[in-house]
Amino acid sequence: MTAIEGLFRTAGVTGSLHVMDIDTGAEVAYDADGSVVVASVFKVALLVELFRQADRGVLDPAERVTVMADRHTAGSTGVSVMADDVTMSLRDLAYLMIAVSDNTAADAVIDRVGLPAVNTMLAAFGLDRTWIEHDCRELFSSMVEDAGQEEMSTDPALISRLRALDPARTNRSTPRDMTRLLSMIWRDEAASPESCASMRRLLGLQVWPHRLAAGFPYDDVAVSGKTGTLPTIRNEIGVVEYPDGGRYAVAVFTRSYGTAQNQPRADAVIGTAARAAVERLRG
Amino acid sequence: MDLVRHLRYFTVVAEELHFGNAAIRLGMAQPPLSQRIRRLEEELGVRLFDRSSRQVRLTEAGRLLLAEAREIVARVDRLRDLAGRGESAVLRVGIPPDLGSSVIAALIAGFRERMPEVRPAPAEMWSADQVVALTGGALDVGVVRHPVAAPGLSFGPVLVQRPGVVLDETDPLAALSSVHLADLDGRQLVLFPREPGLHEETLAECRRHGFVPDEVHEAQTLGLVLAGTAVAFGPRVDLPGLSWRPLLGSPLAWRVSTAWRGEAGDAAVTFGAVAVRVLRENAGMTDDEAVPPRRVRARPASGFLA
Numbered sequence: 001m002t003a004i005e006g007l008f009r010t011a012g013v014t015g016s017l018h019v020m021d022i023d024t025g026a027e028v029a030y031d032a033d034g035s036v037v038v039a040s041v042f043k044v045a046l047l048v049e050l051f052r053q054a055d056r057g058v059l060d061p062a063e064r065v066t067v068m069a070d071r072h073t074a075g076s077t078g079v080s081v082m083a084d085d086v087t088m089s090l091r092d093l094a095y096l097m098i099a100v101s102d103n104t105a106a107d108a109v110i111d112r113v114g115l116p117a118v119n120t121m122l123a124a125f126g127l128d129r130t131w132i133e134h135d136c137r138e139l140f141s142s143m144v145e146d147a148g149q150e151e152m153s154t155d156p157a158l159i160s161r162l163r164a165l166d167p168a169r170t171n172r173s174t175p176r177d178m179t180r181l182l183s184m185i186w187r188d189e190a191a192s193p194e195s196c197a198s199m200r201r202l203l204g205l206q207v208w209p210h211r212l213a214a215g216f217p218y219d220d221v222a223v224s225g226k227t228g229t230l231p232t233i234r235n236e237i238g239v240v241e242y243p244d245g246g247r248y249a250v251a252v253f254t255r256s257y258g259t260a261q262n263q264p265r266a267d268a269v270i271g272t273a274a275r276a277a278v279e280r281l282r283g
Numbered sequence: 284m285d286l287v288r289h290l291r292y293f294t295v296v297a298e299e300l301h302f303g304n305a306a307i308r309l310g311m312a313q314p315p316l317s318q319r320i321r322r323l324e325e326e327l328g329v330r331l332f333d334r335s336s337r338q339v340r341l342t343e344a345g346r347l348l349l350a351e352a353r354e355i356v357a358r359v360d361r362l363r364d365l366a367g368r369g370e371s372a373v374l375r376v377g378i379p380p381d382l383g384s385s386v387i388a389a390l391i392a393g394f395r396e397r398m399p400e401v402r403p404a405p406a407e408m409w410s411a412d413q414v415v416a417l418t419g420g421a422l423d424v425g426v427v428r429h430p431v432a433a434p435g436l437s438f439g440p441v442l443v444q445r446p447g448v449v450l451d452e453t454d455p456l457a458a459l460s461s462v463h464l465a466d467l468d469g470r471q472l473v474l475f476p477r478e479p480g481l482h483e484e485t486l487a488e489c490r491r492h493g494f495v496p497d498e499v500h501e502a503q504t505l506g507l508v509l510a511g512t513a514v515a516f517g518p519r520v521d522l523p524g525l526s527w528r529p530l531l532g533s534p535l536a537w538r539v540s541t542a543w544r545g546e547a548g549d550a551a552v553t554f555g556a557v558a559v560r561v562l563r564e565n566a567g568m569t570d571d572e573a574v575p576p577r578r579v580r581a582r583p584a585s586g587f588l589a
Contacts, residue, residue: 009479076587077589157438160436229587230588231432256480257430257432258479
């Protein structure tokens with residue numbers, strides 16, 4: 001049993017991981033090519049395509065979009081829970097979809113950018129294990145259809161029925177595909193250098209402290225990232241930057257055996273597994 | 284008519300001398316059982332049971348035929364066993380090792396009685412391994428401890444076990460008639476290995492009730508409890524050197540159900556029915572209704588697509 005597997009096991013999850021030194025390509029891999037349910041992690045791919053379209057002049061990131069209060073997608077943050085209609089720019093919607101995983105903001109961006117364009121971009125980057133099947137709205141309807149209720153349940157029988165948790169039938173990727181995408185953002189290869197800088201800034205503004213960031217409790221280490229959450233699914237991908245210039249793309253995907261929504265150890269193991277891998281790369 | 288199957292019904296009714304009990308043991312309703320016994324009597328041209336009195340009694344002919352019938356049923360089982368090593372239908376069954384040999388034996392015997400044509404191939408496996416085996420097609424049906432969830436798994440009715448605490452008999456708490464979880468604080472705890480969902484839930488419940496184990500061991504046996512270093516949770520045990528005490532307020536509810544992937548075959552359905560009966564009757568489990576589902580109070584960081 002590897003150290004990483006042991007960490008996942010004691011946290012009550014199965015997991016997969018890929019950590020890559022962005023500058024040398026050195027890597028730590030644990031089931032890094034297995035297909036995983038990405039959940040909200042897909043919003044990073046959407047972010048990239050948004051900024052690429054801005055680079056090409058297809059859209060203006062400052063373009064203002066109105067989201068009607070009665071057209072919200074289910075979600076627990078950002079515009080999704082706001083009471084009134086809002087008008088804001090595409091890039092501010094992008095900020096909310098990354099910083100607090102706002103589903104309504106993400107769907108508003110998708111409405112403008114288009115999912116086929118996101119999949120075309122992923123294919124052009126050679127990320128052929130990554131596929132965005134549906135937007136947040138559709139994903140939510142599939143869960144309501146399978147579960148017969150709108151609340152997120154902890155009933156194992158109901159959770160096992162959800163297509164949204166089967167990588168073959170929902171938004172999917174692999175840990176390695178995701179670290180490649182992050183590396184491209186950090187190496188200014190995913191879009192123009194200005195756009196890549198904007199994306200790095202947004203990923204650095206994510207508010208959640210409980211997963212990847214929890215593994216690096218150091219004031220001089222920067223952690224940028226994007227989480228992904230569905231019943232039993234806890235993910236995060238991100239980049240960890242050390243004061244000596246070392247920077248590491250991280251992708252950790254987990255699935256818990258337990259169905260409880262509050263499992264702090266399952267959240268925290270994303271950080272501890274990432275740190276174990278990063279420390280291995282740093283020697 | 285399937286003579287062997289009817290003879291098997293006959294042997295069970297002869298053992299129980301009660302159609303209702305025999306029907307329960309065979310996992311069928313009483314009227315079809317009575318009907319089949321009548322058909323067997325017609326076939327053989329003798330009355331096997333005397334049903335005139337309020338008791339069911341074997342007739343003289345029934346007594347004579349019972350030994351032969353048992354012999355035939357046993358030989359047919361043996362024949363199928365031998366043939367089963369070839370190509371006959373096999374049901375690969377996963378069973379948690381802690382259920383105990385008598386429960387496991389009752390599961391297998393109950394299934395054989397109902398489906399002699401299928402050979403059960405039981406494997407003792409903890410839930411985490413069963414989930415992998417069920418998903419990968421290495422098992423047809425399992426008995427798992429919840430919570431476990433994996434895409435495509437379906438579950439039978441959920442039964443509940445209310446564990447007590449197993450203590451070293453010299454533990455001062457053994458002098459009490461029941462133990463509160465908080466009384467255990469500072470002690471070490473033994474939990475089953477490879478039951479990650481159960482671990483998470485049990486430990487969360489312990490913490491909530493004031494028991495933060497000094498250390499948690501994963502072990503299949505009660506050796507550490509006997510050694511006086513730890514306590515364990517589980518059903519009542521009668522072993523020298525150990526005391527079992529109920530937990531005050533029954534704070535722990537362990538849930539068990541059968542599990543399979545995709546469409547369950549006939550054999551898996553039959554096994555599921557046998558398992559529910561055996562776990563109720565032989566392992567002291569009760570129906571799930573006893574446990575009110577806990578209402579989930581949503582938090583933004585763990586909400587939909589957070």
